[in-house]
Amino acid sequence: MEASKTKNVVFVTGAFVVNTGWADWQAYFEGKGYTTIAPPWPYKDGTAAELRARQPNDTDLANLSLDELVDHYANIVKSFPEKPIVIGHSLGGLITQIIVNRDLAAAGVAIHSVPPQGVFPYEFSFLKAGWKALGLFTDLEETYLMSFEDWQYAFVNEMPLAEQQKAYDENTIPESKKVARGGLTSAAHVDFEKPHPPLLLTSGSIDNIIPAHLNNRNFEAYKNSGSVLDYKEFPGRNHFVVGQPTWKEDADYILDWLAKNA
Secondary structure, X not given: OOOOOOOEEEEEOOOOEOHHHHHHHHHHHHHOOOEEEOOOOOOOXXXXXXXXXXXXXXXXHHOOOHHHHHHHHHHHHHOOOOOOEEEEEOHHHHHHHXXXXXXXXXXXXEEOOOOOOOOOOOXXXXXXXXXXXXOXXXXXXXXXXXXXXXXXXHOOOOXXXXXXXXXXXXXXXXXXXXXXXXXXXXXXXXXXXXXXOOEEEEEEOOOOOOOHHHHHHHHHHOOOOOOOEEEEEEOOOOOOOOOOOOHHHHHHHHHHHHHHHO
8 A cells, every 4th residue: 555645643532531641742743744633532622620520420421432432533534635644542542443444544553552342351450440431330321530549550550659640630531431331342343354554553561451462462353454564562651651751752663653654
């Protein structure tokens, strides 16, 4: 597939966090000549404090589904005059894979991605970090807000306490349990045998909620279709990878990969 050399980038935010976590990435990519956007999810256009103030009674967000969320980002991507690059983190990585699978992107980068349907996340740390978001035996009309203790395990493990707290205060927001459950349904389907635009999957060696082993199984699920498909594991990265002090090293690797493939 001929590279398009597009300079438009759509950053796709994952669950539990605000879209402004991409701000440093946007500034860095724009300094390299790219044009970027990092649009919020539906019903998440606000600061972390503003969105937490709606907990748990934001019924609009509570009723958001994964299908609706994917279509939200797919429509944004389709609004560009040429196919953009799509870069997503966590659940945003899953959305990125789906958009790439639909041939809507020039290239995709899935950072510590939630896996598509069929790649079952049996790792204990994933189950420990993520099961509460499913809201089993709770009211689906209410949103879920990750506690600081759960945030420490799922996102910011091995960071200093002050940095963990700062990251929580600035980023953590309520979530739709229906979106989380959608990750286990056909809404998360990807055709692993279909040829696709260039796709890079990255992982981190200390990520609890999306362990590197799970990311690698996601990578290996793709069949040999002749499409560009790459995988990179970074040492010392937890799930807060987008905001870790090492984020620029990851961004440089991705920029180099895009220069060769997009």
